[in-house]
Amino acid sequence: MSMQIEAETVADVTKRLRRAEGQIRGVIAMLESGRDCSEIVTQLAAVSRALDRAGFKVIAGGLQQCLESDDAAERTANVAQMEKLFLSLA
Template identity: 35%
Template sequence: MTTAKPAPSQATPRVVNAYRSEHQRDIVNRLRRIEGQVRALVEMVESGRPCEDVAQQMSAARKAMDKAFYRMMACTVLEAVSGSDAEADVERSTRILEKYA
């Protein structure tokens, strides 16, 4: 018999912390992959690869960074839902998205 996870608004601090830890690992892994992509881009430029090939890989790295950003923002939404002042936290998350997205 499996037990369902509590809804975010009912999440215990322990569940939220476990999610945050897993979420942080995911973000760090994504950033490390992006770091590898950027190193490969430098090698491509230094070896004289065609501009279109470099542009394609730059686009992929940029999109990967955008995805990492949005995954990171999901953490602020979780904090907003589980926080005691949810309305203020949602507003804070909205301001971050408006400013950086």
């Protein structure tokens, strides 16, 4: 069982991950420059949320594909797989 990520979702998730990549570089710079602990933790929380949103976007696309399947057994298996992936992010 394999589901491909739609091009629109790939573009959106890639944009989100590139933004998170920039945030991570910013956090590293903050650490290296000795910034305040609370500022660093605030930025780390923002990066974590950005990564979670990227994962949820991928899962949402997968769920949509699951619902479009004509085969009931395949649909059930795909939904179970998406649920497991969702819970891994929660």
